[in-house]
Amino acid sequence: MAVLPMHHHDSKQLPYTCRQLFDLVADIESYPAFLPGWSRTRILHSDAARLDVEQQLQVGPIPLRFHSTAQLEDCRRILITSYNAPFGDLTIDWRFTPLAENHCELSVEIALVLTGGLLKRPLSRLLAHQGNELLRLFEQRARSLYPVS
DSSP states (O other): OOOEEEEEEEEEEESSOHHHHHHHHHOGGGHHHHSTTEEEEEEEEEETTEEEEEEEEEETTEEEEEEEEEEEETTTEEEEEEOSTTEEEEEEEEEEEEETTTEEEEEEEEEEEEOSSTTHHHHHHHHHHHHHHHHHHHHHHHHHHSOOO
16 A cells, blocks of 8 residues: 655744643634634533544545544643554644743644545645644744734
């Protein structure tokens, strides 16, 4: 079975607290409101350190549903993983580093392997675009939720 590996890393210093950014990233159920391609998310189980999530991507007319787990390390890290189709392996590693004056460095590292199938190429294009735009999209969402004076 052919696989398509992808890797992306980005970071940015933002004028928000790590608490604000952590809460924003952990609010997975809001992703469809601001992440293109995300059509649905639902928390299946949650506790203070973990979220089990069902998510759905829309690739053209085709919905792709998958399950993921988010490990939460309060205000420091969110590690999202998925091992079921359409991913052979998906890891999204969010890091939150406090800076002076209520600023935070937000970094994200994405590693994924798409397994074979008809949707491998269109899904890889969608996710590659999302990877390159991800921090900008989260920054826009933060700006709408937490106006900076």
